[in-house]
Amino acid sequence: MKTTPSERIFNLKQFGEFGDVNPSVTDSATYTFMQAKTMTETFQGEAEGCFLYSRHWNPSNKYLADALAAMEGTEAGWVTASGMGAITTVLLQLCKSGDHIVSSMTTYGGTFAFMQNWLPRFNIEVTFVDITNLEAVKAAIRPNTKLIYTETMTNPLLQISDLPALSAITRSAGIKLVVDNTFTPLMVEPAKHGADIVVYSLTKFINGKNDCVAGAICASQEFINSLVDVNDGTAMLLGPVLDPFRSSSILKNLHTLHIRMKQHSYNAMYLAERFKETGLKFNYPGLPNHKGHETLKKMLNTRYGFGGMISIDLGTAEKANELMEKMELADVGYLAVSLGYFKTLFSNSGKSTSSEVPEEIQREMGLSEGLVRFSVGLDDDIENTWQRIKTCLIETGTI
Numbered sequence: 001m002k003t004t005p006s007e008r009i010f011n012l013k014q015f016g017e018f019g020d021v022n023p024s025v026t027d028s029a030t031y032t033f034m035q036a037k038t039m040t041e042t043f044q045g046e047a048e049g050c051f052l053y054s055r056h057w058n059p060s061n062k063y064l065a066d067a068l069a070a071m072e073g074t075e076a077g078w079v080t081a082s083g084m085g086a087i088t089t090v091l092l093q094l095c096k097s098g099d100h101i102v103s104s105m106t107t108y109g110g111t112f113a114f115m116q117n118w119l120p121r122f123n124i125e126v127t128f129v130d131i132t133n134l135e136a137v138k139a140a141i142r143p144n145t146k147l148i149y150t151e152t153m154t155n156p157l158l159q160i161s162d163l164p165a166l167s168a169i170t171r172s173a174g175i176k177l178v179v180d181n182t183f184t185p186l187m188v189e190p191a192k193h194g195a196d197i198v199v200y201s202l203t204k205f206i207n208g209k210n211d212c213v214a215g216a217i218c219a220s221q222e223f224i225n226s227l228v229d230v231n232d233g234t235a236m237l238l239g240p241v242l243d244p245f246r247s248s249s250i251l252k253n254l255h256t257l258h259i260r261m262k263q264h265s266y267n268a269m270y271l272a273e274r275f276k277e278t279g280l281k282f283n284y285p286g287l288p289n290h291k292g293h294e295t296l297k298k299m300l301n302t303r304y305g306f307g308g309m310i311s312i313d314l315g316t317a318e319k320a321n322e323l324m325e326k327m328e329l330a331d332v333g334y335l336a337v338s339l340g341y342f343k344t345l346f347s348n349s350g351k352s353t354s355s356e357v358p359e360e361i362q363r364e365m366g367l368s369e370g371l372v373r374f375s376v377g378l379d380d381d382i383e384n385t386w387q388r389i390k391t392c393l394i395e396t397g398t399i
């Protein structure tokens with residue numbers, strides 16, 4: 001039977017010990033055992049359903065991790081204190097000194113900085129490629145390459161990674177495909193398209209409330225077990241664990257994700273069509289003029305739409321700033337980084353979330369200094385929001 005990723009979450013019977021429909025929060029750092037033998041077995045990873053210590057596993061974190069694994073269609077999951085916590089935990093688990101990574105040149109700024117500035121300290125080399133150029137991806141693979149890293153929809157140009165094609169490359173090379181699906185939850189199920197490991201910043205669409213940072217890793221049971229191995233697991237030894245109170249509140253928000261994604265997508269598509277009519281330079285993968293449109297369509301669960309991210313190019317940083325300040329005053333939303341919030345957020349990518357990327361690489365990526373990225377909110381009357389944006393565009397002489 002075909003189910004949607006959201007239905008798979010819905011169908012989980014995750015009620016608490018007392019029949020509580022919102023499972024109670026387990027705010028305990030450690031757990032007692034009635035038999036010493038069971039404690040030893042738990043340390044050896046052999047006692048099913050037993051908890052040991054909350055840096056390893058916590059019942060509230062397990063509820064959220066299980067729900068995310070159900071959504072992704074992977075065997076297991078683990079939740080982290082931030083998206084960067086998820087990404088660094090995975091990369092350090094898979095790579096050691098002397099290894100090599102092939103990564104998309106356009107990734108989240110923090111991911112890029114970690115790969116560019118931090119991994120070389122441990123003699124792990126990264127080759128950055130245009131991830132849509134499959135020949136360049138293949139050519140970058142070396143005997144010591146451990147993985148290809150990409151984002152389904154890359155920040156901030158909204159390039160689309162061809163996951164089936166990339167997974168064909170990683171499978172024939174015997175290496176892993178690691179995919180950050182933060183921009184496209186529910187819309188694309190990377191594991192279904194061949195990703196071995198899916199990472200998330202839950203901070204964005206999945207939580208959707210901008211009240212915390214959190215992250216997740218979805219993968220095979222074997223890989224998740226390796227992360228929490230008491231002897232050499234990065235999750236266990238670096239300690240990026242999520243607080244169970246946060247897990248519990250994120251789990252509640254996860255249950256409305258499908259409704260929110262549809263509204264984010266509906267509103268972004270509406271704005272894209274208006275931007276198109278006015279002749280603005282814009283990026284939205286939902287319209288056929290975007291380079292990745294067909295690739296996205298091939299992977300997309302269409303019921304959730306093409307996503308809530310859209311960017312426009314104002315040419316210069318000055319123009320971008322002027323527009324953003326006007327839009328904030330006109331109640332379009334907030335001049336703020338981040339995304340997936342119920343209010344519209346906008347920022348100049350080159351001067352904020354991608355400022356870790358050196359300017360010459362920004363140019364090489366095609367990232368204009370006047371690029372304004374919107375995370376379109378859940379506005380009930382997007383037509384009205386468009387009128388406000390339009391006024392700002394006219395006042396700045398953009399249209």
Ligand SMILES: *Cc1c(COP(=O)(O)O)cnc(C)c1O
Pocket residue numbers: 082083084085108110111151155180182183200201202203204213214215
């Ligand atoms: C925000 C973000 C991250 C980092 O997540 P944090 O929760 O801020 O640590 C990673 N990848 C993408 C695509 C993001 O947007």
